[in-house]
Amino acid sequence: MEDKITRWENPPSLPPTHYVDNRIFTDSEIFSEERDGIFAATWKLVCHESELPQPGSYRALTLAGRPLIVVRGHDNEIRTFFNICPHRGAPLVRDERGTFGKRIQCFYHLWTYDLVGNCTGITRPVGYEPVGFSKEGIGLRPVRTEIIGGLVFVSIQNEVEPLEDFLGTMVDHIRLHLPDDQPLEVFHYHRSEIRCNWKLWVDNNSEQYHEFLHVLNRKTGLAQPDYHERRWHLYPNSHNVIDQGAMNYGNVGLEERSEGLMPGMQPDALLVMLLFPDIMINVRATVMRIDTITPVAPDRTIVEWRGLGLKSDSREQREIRTRHHNQVWGPAGRNLPEDISAVEAQQISMSNDAFRYSIYAREEELRPHDDSNLRSFYQEWGRRVGRWPHDAGARRSEKTELGVVGIASE
Amino acid sequence: MPVNKEQTKLEDRETIRTLISSSAKFLDEGNYAHFTELFLENGRYLLVARSDEIGRDMTWLDMSRDELVVLLKESHQHVHDLAERMHIVSVDQILLDGLDNSAQVQSSFAVFRTDTAGNTQVYAVGRYRDSLERDGKDWRIKERCVNVQTRMFRTPTPTPL
Ligand code: FES
Ligand SMILES: [Fe+2]
Numbered sequence: 124m125e126d127k128i129t130r131w132e133n134p135p136s137l138p139p140t141h142y143v144d145n146r147i148f149t150d151s152e153i154f155s156e157e158r159d160g161i162f163a164a165t166w167k168l169v170c171h172e173s174e175l176p177q178p179g180s181y182r183a184l185t186l187a188g189r190p191l192i193v194v195r196g197h198d199n200e201i202r203t204f205f206n207i208c209p210h211r212g213a214p215l216v217r218d219e220r221g222t223f224g225k226r227i228q229c230f231y232h233l234w235t236y237d238l239v240g241n242c243t244g245i246t247r248p249v250g251y252e253p254v255g256f257s258k259e260g261i262g263l264r265p266v267r268t269e270i271i272g273g274l275v276f277v278s279i280q281n282e283v284e285p286l287e288d289f290l291g292t293m294v295d296h297i298r299l300h301l302p303d304d305q306p307l308e309v310f311h312y313h314r315s316e317i318r319c320n321w322k323l324w325v326d327n328n329s330e331q332y333h334e335f336l337h338v339l340n341r342k343t344g345l346a347q348p349d350y351h352e353r354r355w356h357l358y359p360n361s362h363n364v365i366d367q368g369a370m371n372y373g374n375v376g377l378e379e380r381s382e383g384l385m386p387g388m389q390p391d392a393l394l395v396m397l398l399f400p401d402i403m404i405n406v407r408a409t410v411m412r413i414d415t416i417t418p419v420a421p422d423r424t425i426v427e428w429r430g431l432g433l434k435s436d437s438r439e440q441r442e443i444r445t446r447h448h449n450q451v452w453g454p455a456g457r458n459l460p461e462d463i464s465a466v467e468a469q470q471i472s473m474s475n476d477a478f479r480y481s482i483y484a485r486e487e488e489l490r491p492h493d494d495s496n497l498r499s500f501y502q503e504w505g506r507r508v509g510r511w512p513h514d515a516g517a518r519r520s521e522k523t524e525l526g527v528v529g530i531a532s533e
Numbered sequence: 534m535p536v537n538k539e540q541t542k543l544e545d546r547e548t549i550r551t552l553i554s555s556s557a558k559f560l561d562e563g564n565y566a567h568f569t570e571l572f573l574e575n576g577r578y579l580l581v582a583r584s585d586e587i588g589r590d591m592t593w594l595d596m597s598r599d600e601l602v603v604l605l606k607e608s609h610q611h612v613h614d615l616a617e618r619m620h621i622v623s624v625d626q627i628l629l630d631g632l633d634n635s636a637q638v639q640s641s642f643a644v645f646r647t648d649t650a651g652n653t654q655v656y657a658v659g660r661y662r663d664s665l666e667r668d669g670k671d672w673r674i675k676e677r678c679v680n681v682q683t684r685m686f687r688t689p690t691p692t693p694l
Contacts, residue, residue, distance in 0.1 A: 174587055182586070219586045311591050312584040313684055338610045376603055445592055454689040455580055455593045457604075461612040463688060 134480055139513040140498050141484040145473040146515035147501075148320035153508065153515060154421045157321075160508040161400050163187035166269070166276040166286050168402045168415050173273065173308040173434060175201060179223040179238065183216050185417065189279055191266060192216055194223065196238040203266035203277045209242070210234050215263075227263075236263055272301030274402075274413075293362040293398055299387040300394070300406060307411065310441060311430030313454050317463055319470040321401065321418040322504065324426055327466050328403045328414060329395065329500065331365065331491035336465060337458050339451060343370040343377075344393065355489040355496050361399040361503030363496045367392035370407070377450055380408035383440050385433070397496070399503055410448045422470050428452065480513075545633060545672070549665060550624050552672050553640050557620035560693060565605035568693070572598040572674045573666060578693060579678040593681075594693070604691060614688045616648045618656065625660075636672065638663040644694060646687060657683040657694055 135142050147153055163186075170182045175195040182193045183206055190206040192215060206214050213231035226235040226243060235244035240263035251257060267278045269286040271294065276286050287294050301307055317324060327333060334340035344350060353366035369391040372379055381390040385406050388394065394406040401416040411431040418424055430452065432444040451458050472478040483501070487493040501512035511517050552571060559568035572578070578601050580594035596604065621643045628637045639662055646656035659681035665672045679694050 220588055309587055310589065312587045312589075313582075313591075314586075315685055315687075315689065336612065338607065375607075446595065449592070449594055453593050454684075454686055455691050456689075457611060457691050460614060460688060460690045464612050464614070 132479065134513065135482060135484075137482070137484050139511070140502065141482070141494075143481045143483060143501055143512045144515040145479055145481055146476075147504075147510065147512055148323060148470065148473050149421050150515060151421055153510065154418065156508045156510070157418065157504075158187050161504070162418065163189075164278075164280050164507070165283060165400065166278050166289055168274050168398070168413070169193055169203070169277050170275050171273050171307065171309045171413070171429065171431065172201060172270060172275055173306070173431075174220070175275075177222065180220075181216060181223060182220050183214075183218065186277065186279060190214060191277065191279075193268070193275060193277070194227075194238050197225075201268060201270060201275055202238070202240065203268040204240055205264040205266065207264065208234060209261050209263065234258075240265055272297040272303070273307055274301065289360060290362065290398065291360065292356075292358045293364070293396070296364050296396060300385065300404070300411070302386050305386050306434045307431045308434040308436070309429045309431050310445060311448055311453060312428070314425055314427040315454070315463070316419065317424050317426055317467065318422055319424060319466040320421055321416045321424040322500075323466040323469055324414075324416060324424055325397065325401055325403065325500065326497055327462050328405075329363070329397045329496055330494075331395070332485060332494070333462075333465065334491075336461050339375055339457050342374040343372055344368070346374065347371060351487075351490050351492070353491055355491070355493060357489075357496060357499050361499045362397060363499065364396035365394070365491060365496075367394045368491075369393075372450075380447060383409050383443060385409060385411055397500070399500070405452075407447065407451060410444045412448065412452050422474065542629065542633065545629060545636070545667075546627050549627055549636060549638060549672050552665070552674070553624050553638060553661065553663065554622055556674070556677075557622045557642065561617075561619050565602075565608070569598055569602045569605065572601070572677075573668065574598060576674050577676045579676065580681060580694065581678060582681050582684055584684070594691075601693070605693075608692060611691075613692075614646075614690055616646045616688070619645045619647070621645070622661070634667045635675075636663075636665040638665060642694070654687065655683075656687060657681055659683065659694065 167186050169184055170193060174182055178195055178197045178199060180195045184191055191203055192206040193203045195201050206216060208215055208229040210232060213229050215227050215229055226237060228235045233246045237243050242258040242261045245258045267281055267283060269276050271286060334345055350368060353368045355363055355365050357363045367389050370393050379391055388406055388408050392408050396404045403414040405412045413429045415427050416424055430448040432441055449456055483494040483497050485492055485494040489495055505512045509518055511519055556568060556571050576598040578596050582591050582593060584591055622640050624640045626639045639660060641660055643658045644656045645653050647653045659679060662678040663674055664676045666675050681694060
């Protein structure tokens with residue numbers, strides 16, 4: 124009995140890369156370090172350009188606690204600003220989405236701005252004349268914005284490395300699956316607040332081993348003869364992608380997906396990729412899904428789900444994509460409730476220190492059920508927040524590495 | 534036995550009200566076989582919502598009765614929400630066609646979710662827009678379109694609302 128309890132409380136006898144101290148999912152100090160060290164320090168996908176269909180279109184959102192608006196200018200350029208009026212801090216817009224005319228007008232004292240961020244009008248400016256203050260001396264706070272494959276990324280860290288450098292090899296995968304000459308379009312959007320740490324959602328979505336959880340995946344994927352022949356490809360900054368593999372939808376009475384394939388996809392194939400830290404792109408042959416995350420608290424996470432087809436889709440084609448999307452995904456899909464049940468239950472076990480260590484020890488030469496991609500994710504996380512994933516209490520000095528994540532990346 | 538047309542209409546309306554409330558009750562009880570029997574053979578079930586974020590109407594489910602039967606038959610194989618659900622439905626409008634052989638019905642609904650610890654919360658609200666057809670003595674659903682206003686679900690599920 125003693126022995127069994129000690130075994131439960133002590134770190135597992137595995138290399139330190141192969142398990143995680145669960146306090147990284149529950150600790151509020153670590154949570155704020157992540158906000159500064161990851162979400163405020165790197166690139167974040169905020170929307171797809173099809174969500175800003177015309178000059179003047181805007182989307183409002185929050186990144187690492189900062190309210191932002193993404194705006195398509197009259198020059199068609201997409202820019203991002205703090206959604207804050209520089210006068211006294213009223214929000215420039217109060218809704219999620221809309222279209223500006225020529226100007227953005229603050230609702231409080233009616234100052235106006237153009238879509239490039241210049242202040243174009245101050246009400247009753249005469250009052251500022253004695254102190255020599257005028258609209259020329261003020262404007263909206265710009266935010267770094269870059270677009271690749273129609274995906275709009277922003278960073279509130281002005282000195283952040285260029286997006287393409289950050290994404291590295293993943294740029295090729297993005298260009299293959301979201302090519303500029305075949306633009307995509309968002310047709311589905313929903314979100315949920317899930318009661319778990321944001322990393323558990325990324326972890327769940329990136330992990331292929333948990334396909335055992337899903338009836339649908341057991342029947343359509345795990346039973347496929349060459350299921351285990353695919354390989355993970357791990358890249359710097361912990362981005363990763365797994366080879367496509369064909370599913371057998373007929374096994375659950377669903378139609379096959381051989382026509383109207385999304386760019387770069389093979390018939391019936393499933394593709395999963397992660398852009399660190401939180402962008403999960405899944406393609407099931409005829410339809411794409413993109414998840415992104417907003418951490419709210421150590422045990423609360425808002426997940427946004429988008430479904431995408433091709434902008435050029437006919438009505439019939441879009442209906443097929445929508446159906447294929449909904450067969451598995453969407454709020455009424457078969458898999459989502461199962462994933463949420465799993466991660467929320469994990470979070471409960473981890474709270475109050477009842478369950479200290481999680482095991483990430485599978486080594487299968489980068490085959491689907493290898494945990495290398497998750498090990499790489501947690502190491503990258505640790506590097507950015509200055510902690511060790513296996514010992515949440517310890518701060519790491521400078522960029523020491525534990526070495527082998529599993530198998531070297533290519 | 535009905536004595537005149539007015540009485541038939543009243544009886545039809547009463548039958549239709551019962552049909553709508555039974556549909557909700559069967560779902561609450563997990564009695565999916567009875568739920569799907571309320572649909573005509575070529576019946577259809579739709580779940581639609583509006584996204585303010587992307588400014589579009591979305592279809593979340595669009596199934597024939599047969600597809601719905603398969604989905605619900607398999608539902609016990611899925612890891613599912615252990616909470617109980619309760620529908621409160623109010624029929625707002627029943628429009629019978631001239632021949633009294635079909636009807637358009639609009640109802641409002643709220644679904645409450647009671648978790649395993651006994652906490653109850655509103656799970657979803659919305660409207661049913663039902664197209665019904667007379668089927669002998671009974672009425673059955675040709676198409677149910679569930680227009681759901683709630684978009685942030687505490688626990689998503691493929692079980693019809
Ligand atoms: S706060 Fe915007 S005009 Fe005053
Ligand atoms: Fe899953």
